[in-house]
Amino acid sequence: MDFDTPLAEAWIRAIAAAVEKEHSRLTELDTAIGDGDHGSNLRRGFAAALTALDGLQPAGPGAVLTKTGTTLISKVGGASGPLYGKAFRAIGTALPEPAGPAAVAEALSAGLDAVRLLGKADLGDKTIVDAWTPAVAAFRAAAATGAGLPAAAAAAADAAERGARDTVPLQARKGRASYLGERSIGYQDPGATSTALVFRTLADVTA
Amino acid sequence: MDFDTPLAEAWIRAIAAAVEKEHSRLTELDTAIGDGDHGSNLRRGFAAALTALDGLQPAGPGAVLTKTGTTLISKVGGASGPLYGKAFRAIGTALPEPAGPAAVAEALSAGLDAVRLLGKADLGDKTIVDAWTPAVAAFRAAAATGAGLPAAAAAAADAAERGARDTVPLQARKGRASYLGERSIGYQDPGATSTALVFRTLADVTA
Amino acid sequence: MKKLINTPESVLEDALAGIAAAHPELTVDVPNRVITRAARPAGPKVALISGGGSGHEPLHGGFVGPGMLDAACPGEVFTSPVPDQMLAAAKAVESGAGVVFIVKNYTGDVMNFELAAELAAEEGLEVRTVLVNDDVAVEDSTWTAGRRGTGATVLVEKTAGALAERGAPLDEVAALGERVNAASRSFAIALTAATAPAAGKPGFDLPEDEIEVGVGIHGEPGRRREKLRPARELAAEVVETVLADHHLTPGDEVIALLNGLGATPLLELYVVYGEVAARLAERGIAVARSLVGNYVTSLDMAGFSLTLTKADPELLELWDAPVDTPALKR
């Protein structure tokens, strides 16, 4: 199984559906240590991404993701808009066609690089990086051992969810939550949580 | 027993003490159908009246009450300031020295006239007039049948309290409570209640 | 009660100290509780004096300055000022052309300004009184103390102030004030009650999903209680209520004041004003000028009032005239 255009579109639609279902949970997490808009931000962004897809005759899977990234940048705002926007644009740009597990691993890691370049967050700063980093690592490791897309994506999803959960004891050093200092400890980071959704949906659509 | 200067002073001090004790009840009544300041208004006014008395060598009981009225006018504000102020000024001006029950009845009735002249309220409008009117009538009736000050004042106090209680079912037609229309029904009028205090203290100091 | 105060008794005095510190262009006589312009007008001019209970800021002190009031007399919170204040103010700002008292129609305000006018007359001052009673929530009948004075006060003080600044005589300034009041109607809706410092608790309890319709600015409940609805519907109800009592016909011009009651964010006021403007447009009423913000407040009450004043070229010219006060500048 390759990462082709239908799969790319299915992924974005699955993310949009997941965000629609989980937005209030994301907003609640952001209310605790942020400003209570992460859910509505992503909801607005992925709704717009769907509309953008409807009008699109994509040249390939990369074009789907690049378009999604561009849409997120121009519709979301906040911290998550540019971060997820740049990430999807980087993934789309790096993605060859057709793309097997190894190529997808490289593309996902290009997405992580874009997030870190823009956000300058390190692992452990209690941001989406804390979910994205283990996810990419797990995906790459699986691909390296010859796993197919489904297995690699499932491993990445598990790793992302673990990474999100592991943000609970951390003190935020980036983003709004960092303003709370020690009071940011004990809450799960909203962005890391939405990143886990992104990887879980990838596992779902490849399964 | 005549209404002399010491009695006049004792009355004002007794009113001040009663208002100090009851101000939060008066304010609560005013919160229900007014703007929640009747208690603090009278408290401020009678505290100032006491200070004014301390500095005073009164020419007679009338001077004590006139001075009190003037002080209320310049310290209270709101509706009750001018009303009680004019009333005490009128009582003081009308009071001969020495004054027996009949003369005091006339003076109190002059006070009621002053209230009605300034406030233009009729009996039943749910104002201080509803306590003041029966009080004056009871005082005059008692004096006419030869009662002394204590008996006349006690009758007036009972009548004032009845009059205040009887404002509960009334719809206010004057003052702030009138803005509530029918919603003013079912509450006791704060001003009528403070008027009852004024007459009860007179009974106490003459008893 | 959660308030930024020292003690309920000292609120007025403490606020006056702050006003004095914040506004060198004003002179604040704290003991007498009178706010005047630091710079006296050159030559004789009709002196405009207003006042009322505190808790409605920026009214009235925030409107003292060239082009508007000469003096303001703040009473205790929700309690009209005492005659001595108005007398002191009149003596301070009278410059030989007479004095106009601008009085919101509340029993206490009317009585205290009336006594002040008597005292001022005894001192040989010429005084006219303009009564403001624009709140259509109260029907003006023998069953009430008459309509309350609310938002129209700002329009009366601004336009009469502009006319006085031009050197118009006493009776003309008073007549203009009365004309503007007569051309104005207001109505208010509250989402929450106000808490007077002395009372220490809200004037009424309002469930999370209910509003008070037809409230005044002294924390008293309104005429009735309703369910909270979208801004569009509330704006439509308020516009209809005001227009029902107004003598306006399509094509008429108005000055619209969308006023916040104290605790309502400007963002929400703009949402409401957008709906108000749309409703008025549908009715063919042209908004010639508008003012959106907190001008006649009721302490920490959340909600809004709408005031519509029928405009004409003279009123618009006076409305547009220069004004330099803490709360209104042009």
Next chain:
Amino acid sequence: MKKLINTPESVLEDALAGIAAAHPELTVDVPNRVITRAARPAGPKVALISGGGSGHEPLHGGFVGPGMLDAACPGEVFTSPVPDQMLAAAKAVESGAGVVFIVKNYTGDVMNFELAAELAAEEGLEVRTVLVNDDVAVEDSTWTAGRRGTGATVLVEKTAGALAERGAPLDEVAALGERVNAASRSFAIALTAATAPAAGKPGFDLPEDEIEVGVGIHGEPGRRREKLRPARELAAEVVETVLADHHLTPGDEVIALLNGLGATPLLELYVVYGEVAARLAERGIAVARSLVGNYVTSLDMAGFSLTLTKADPELLELWDAPVDTPALKR
């Protein structure tokens, strides 16, 4: 949640419609979410553009006009605007002298303005960015996203706006903005939490007798919780906190902004300002200019922030320069 809105999703659009109706002196591009001056400045002039999440009104749209901003880009409530808005604004107001972005230091704002600057550069526009980070509640360390931009934004926009109006070149205007930011410190205390429409509930729960100290303007909790105390003590604490981080010596002059967070009555703000002025006087700090009111708000949050900017003759001259915007006129 009790708000004067239609739906949480439409708040920004509905408010923009109201701003457009209320302010003919502004041009509101609702689809692009850009607010500009209706009257373009004559001849080339450095264009000042600011923006940020909504819910801080009158910031930023209320500061668009002669002597201050050329354009404002309002984002969703508490959400920074998107790059497209700043690009559209820059194209609309650029007049050949370059563009200055005034950006409050929040991760989202910084990123979106950064992307906008890249896009603008690609279109051949000269852009400088002034970052505002005045909130001493956040220590500026690798442990945080850096200090938040709050009250100082008003001073930066006013003074840089005045300098731009005089025809100063791009780098000078940007440098002045940075200088004013560097000379400013702020600190805030909240009595109640803010409720974002999309969240539907308060950002934090605060008991009736407690306050949040060191809060920002996005509804997030502060650095710590304390008991509510008299205004005198709260003012003293805020003054001390600001001065502790400020390089001021007795005899220095400051511009003081006592800012309401949205739901605080002006009466209370004046009480607090009286105490602030007294504490500053004790410390020998002279308040050369002051501003008291709601300028950088946080929806319906009750509380206040104090901003002190070290003044000098140039800053005072720019502060006093004419300005004609909805929220600030001179």
